[in-house]
Amino acid sequence: MIMDDYKFLFKVVLVGNAGVGKTCLVRRFTQGLFPPGQGATIGVDFMIKTVDVGSEKVKLQIWDTAGQERFRSITQSYYRSAHALILVYDISCQPTFDCLPDWLREIEEYASSKVLRVLVGNKIDREDREIPTVVGEEFAERHNMYFLETSAKESDNVERLFMQIAEDLMKQARSRDLPRYDSNTTTIDGKTSTISDFSCCSK
Amino acid sequence: MHFEIMDYELPTNFDVVVVGTGIIESIISAAASRIGKTVLHVDSNNFYGGLSSSFNLESFLKLNIEKRKSICMEHSSLNDTETFFPINNSDFTLDEVTHQWNITNKNKNYSDEENSAQEDIIAKEICAKKWLKDDLLKESRKFNIDLTPKVQYARGDFIELLISSNIARYSEYRSITRVLTWFNNTLEVVPCSRSDIFANNKISIIEKRILMKFFTSLDDNEDLIIKDYASKTYKCFLTDKKLSKNLIHYILYAISNSTDSTLCLEGIGNTKKFLKSLGRFGKTPFLYSMFGSGDLPQEFCRLSAVFGSVFALDQPIHGLILEENSFKSILIGKQKIKAKNFVLGLNLTPDFFLNKVKKKFISRGVFITNKSIMDSDNEPLTLLLYPAENDKNPCTVLELPWLSSCCPKDTYLVHISCNQINNPEDDLKHCVKNLFTLNEDFKAFKPLIFYSSYFSIPTNSDENVNLHDFNNLFICPGPDSELDFVTAVSKAKELFLKMYPDDEFLPRAPDPEEIKWDGDEEPSDIAQ
Ligand SMILES: Cc1cc2nc3c(=O)[nH]c(=O)nc-3n(C[C@H](O)[C@H](O)[C@H](O)COP(=O)(O)OP(=O)(O)OC[C@H]3O[C@@H](n4cnc5c(N)ncnc54)[C@H](O)[C@@H]3O)c2cc1C
Ligand SMILES: Nc1nc2c(ncn2[C@@H]2O[C@H](COP(=O)(O)OP(=O)(O)OP(=O)(O)O)[C@@H](O)[C@H]2O)c(=O)[nH]1
Ligand SMILES: [Mg+2]
Numbered sequence: 077m078i079m080d081d082y083k084f085l086f087k088v089v090l091v092g093n094a095g096v097g098k099t100c101l102v103r104r105f106t107q108g109l110f111p112p113g114q115g116a117t118i119g120v121d122f123m124i125k126t127v128d129v130g131s132e133k134v135k136l137q138i139w140d141t142a143g144q145e146r147f148r149s150i151t152q153s154y155y156r157s158a159h160a161l162i163l164v165y166d167i168s169c170q171p172t173f174d175c176l177p178d179w180l181r182e183i184e185e186y187a188s189s190k191v192l193r194v195l196v197g198n199k200i201d202r203e204d205r206e207i208p209t210v211v212g213e214e215f216a217e218r219h220n221m222y223f224l225e226t227s228a229k230e231s232d233n234v235e236r237l238f239m240q241i242a243e244d245l246m247k248q249a250r251s252r253d254l255p256r257y258d259s260n261t262t263t264i265d266g267k268t269s270t271i272s273d274f275s276c277c278s279k
Numbered sequence: 280m281h282f283e284i285m286d287y288e289l290p291t292n293f294d295v296v297v298v299g300t301g302i303i304e305s306i307i308s309a310a311a312s313r314i315g316k317t318v319l320h321v322d323s324n325n326f327y328g329g330l331s332s333s334f335n336l337e338s339f340l341k342l343n344i345e346k347r348k349s350i351c352m353e354h355s356s357l358n359d360t361e362t363f364f365p366i367n368n369s370d371f372t373l374d375e376v377t378h379q380w381n382i383t384n385k386n387k388n389y390s391d392e393e394n395s396a397q398e399d400i401i402a403k404e405i406c407a408k409k410w411l412k413d414d415l416l417k418e419s420r421k422f423n424i425d426l427t428p429k430v431q432y433a434r435g436d437f438i439e440l441l442i443s444s445n446i447a448r449y450s451e452y453r454s455i456t457r458v459l460t461w462f463n464n465t466l467e468v469v470p471c472s473r474s475d476i477f478a479n480n481k482i483s484i485i486e487k488r489i490l491m492k493f494f495t496s497l498d499d500n501e502d503l504i505i506k507d508y509a510s511k512t513y514k515c516f517l518t519d520k521k522l523s524k525n526l527i528h529y530i531l532y533a534i535s536n537s538t539d540s541t542l543c544l545e546g547i548g549n550t551k552k553f554l555k556s557l558g559r560f561g562k563t564p565f566l567y568s569m570f571g572s573g574d575l576p577q578e579f580c581r582l583s584a585v586f587g588s589v590f591a592l593d594q595p596i597h598g599l600i601l602e603e604n605s606f607k608s609i610l611i612g613k614q615k616i617k618a619k620n621f622v623l624g625l626n627l628t629p630d631f632f633l634n635k636v637k638k639k640f641i642s643r644g645v646f647i648t649n650k651s652i653m654d655s656d657n658e659p660l661t662l663l664l665y666p667a668e669n670d671k672n673p674c675t676v677l678e679l680p681w682l683s684s685c686c687p688k689d690t691y692l693v694h695i696s697c698n699q700i701n702n703p704e705d706d707l708k709h710c711v712k713n714l715f716t717l718n719e720d721f722k723a724f725k726p727l728i729f730y731s732s733y734f735s736i737p738t739n740s741d742e743n744v745n746l747h748d749f750n751n752l753f754i755c756p757g758p759d760s761e762l763d764f765v766t767a768v769s770k771a772k773e774l775f776l777k778m779y780p781d782d783e784f785l786p787r788a789p790d791p792e793e794i795k796w797d798g799d800e801e802p803s804d805i806a807q
Contacts, residue, residue: 094287118585119585120585120791120794121788124791124792143584144590147289148592149591151327152326153570154581156570157451
């Protein structure tokens with residue numbers, strides 16, 4: 077991976093039932109807005125935002141499910157090489173919470189065991205809460221995840237969610253002295269090739 | 280409004296319904312979605328890829344090869360003008376699957392043989408780690424075992440398509456470290472680059488010059504070649520060029536992946552393809568996708584979904600409904616879903632269309648071993664093109680180290696494939712015997728097989744499959760025995776252009792930075 081203006085690039089993926097607000101969370105964080113309409117987002121693969129962690133520039137590449145969650149048909153490759161995984165439910169919708177174990181099973185199966193996992197209860201601006209905060213907290217604790225409640229609509233905790241992730245991943249990256257890609261595989265032939273038109277830049 | 284996943288119903292009206300998630304279906308799905316068509320993409324399996332899929336070890340051991348049950352249809356839901364074509368095709372599935380373990384759960388196997396401490400030390404040197412069956416099973420998730428392994432030419436049509444359509448961003452590749460051939464009963468490295476050729480000590484200096492000259496001369500005299508060798512074999516051409524036996528072997532069986540009967544022009548085409556792909560991403564012309572070939576169909580499905588397709592796996596797909604002379608709808612569960620066009624994978628095509636289709640098979644072997652077939656300083660990713668022998672077909676051997684993310688550290692995953700003659704085990708026997716051992720035979724230095732599996736993959740390159748009278752039905756052939764996806768790409772493109780003759784096939788998808796957001800409207804620059 078060749079870095080340009082940033083030093084670290086992390087892939088963050090969101091999962092959770094349809095309608096819990098994944099797309100809204102991403103757009104709130106990357107674009108600072110809450111889309112009023114409900115239209116499916118067409119043609120958007122992932123969104124990018126570069127943030128500062130201490131003195132470092134960190135680029136977050138945030139992936140949304142492309143609607144494949146609706147019928148439980150997310151491609152395995154979606155989870156690959158994810159550094160952080162945000163599992164979202166809707167605090168005003170019990171079924172989205174009840175599905176969490178199914179999501180966890182899928183994550184266990186396809187994502188790296190080292191992936192940073194965060195549980196997010198979204199839509200705390202709503203009056204009709206069905207999942208008390210403590211229930212979410214307990215679930216997260218039981219499954220070794222961070223926990224945060226957010227509102228994409230009111231912009232509560234959204235910045236904090238992603239910044240926390242960026243900071244944690246930075247810490248991990250530092251303590252591991254960076255993952256293997258620049259150590260072990262020094263020979264050209266063993267290197268991962270990122271395919272692009274021009275060989276000098278990528279992503 | 281609150282939903283539960285189970286409550287969702289599929290929408291019931293589409294431009295295209297794609298059935299099956301093999302590579303060709305997936306490319307067509309992405310292409311249709313990309314030009315703004317509404318697409319429903321379903322599969323009866325609960326995984327992507329069909330016969331092009333990859334599995335972890337546990338799932339691979341459990342591979343469900345149950346024949347599809349014929350599903351009865353309540354004909355009451357049909358009216359007089361409708362005819363029902365059930366999808367109950369049971370022929371195009373895996374066949375003859377066997378699994379064999381050559382290691383047990385106890386260490387006994389090793390220590391009982393001979394108790395000499397010295398032997399133990401040698402053993403340690405040879406295989407860094409002693410694996411037990413349970414150890415491998417514990418690492419199940421680290422395996423990505425392809426049903427149909429593929430490598431891609433760095434400048435082949437598949438990679439070019441990934442780049443031109445911007446799908447390349449979904450996947451990571453590793454270049455194949457070396458290409459080998461089997462020559463005079465031993466493994467030989469096939470010289471790929473100019474420096475390889477000059478470093479090779481098996482061919483003389485004169486041969487080197489001849490070889491370089493041969494490569495550079497291929498572009499000249501094309502007309503002459505076409506005229507003189509139109510009906511002759513490539514082997515005949517190479518012999519006429521006065522190339523030595525050595526060189527003919529390298530060029531014919533490895534570089535051009537040909538056989539004695541390959542025609543001259545095809546052989547030259549293959550040779551050029553090989554040469555053209557050199558030096559783009561690595562030392563050899565080939566790339567292999569990390570996490571297995573099964574990721575490739577998924578990348579196209581992801582693009583398709585990003586442009587709005589509805590995806591649903593694990594669907595009870597019953598059959599198609601014909602009205603007058605075209606197909607009108609498909610029955611999925613209790614739903615009747617209308618579409619203008621239907622794209623079907625061969626394994627999910629009504630039997631009616633398959634009567635005339637010749638069924639052929641690829642013989643496959645999968646092996647987990649302890650080391651590479653040819654020693655190397657680093658952990659190589661090896662492609663061995665094993666020539667035809669006596670009454671055996673040529674075999675393609677792909678050996679993956681853990682760096683490919685297809686097997687755990689200290690193991691190698693080996694795929695062998697050939698066009699079927701008898702049955703997988705018999706077809707591959709000679710090759711397996713020459714490359715591997717089943718005993719911990721320290722002197723032979725051959726890799727030890729921990730586990731092996733054989734199976735047959737149905738294949739079809741039969742053009743007849745789309746010779747039917749229904750203009751809105753597009754049948755995609757199954758896996759082929761090519762090294763790469765070149766045939767799949769051209770088939771997908773052909774079917775797509777038959778369906779939408781005036782549209783562009785997979786134009787470049789915009790990067791996230793390029794997407795303009797109009798309020799909450801669909802981004803306008805990608806809608807066309
Ligand atoms: C943040 C991060 C970035 C990485 N980037 C690279 C890289 O650019 N090049 C590289 O060769 N290795 C990369 N790796 C792989 C990493 O160096 C080790 O392979 C991994 O930590 C080993 O873990 P494991 O063997 O226990 O396997 P697991 O616990 O199964 O973890 C392996 C996981 O690491 C990720 N991974 C593996 N290989 C790559 C890869 N090539 N690129 C991106 N992600 C990969 C995948 O998500 C995979 O599921 C990365 C790993 C992490 C965590
Ligand atoms: N009140 C409230 N509504 C929200 C919030 N976040 C999202 N929504 C609404 O929830 C609905 C679904 O939001 P999306 O972001 O599209 O949900 P998704 O998880 O991406 O689901 P998909 O529909 O599958 O794309 C929309 O109507 C949003 O307006 C929030 O924080 N508060
Ligand atoms: Mg969404």
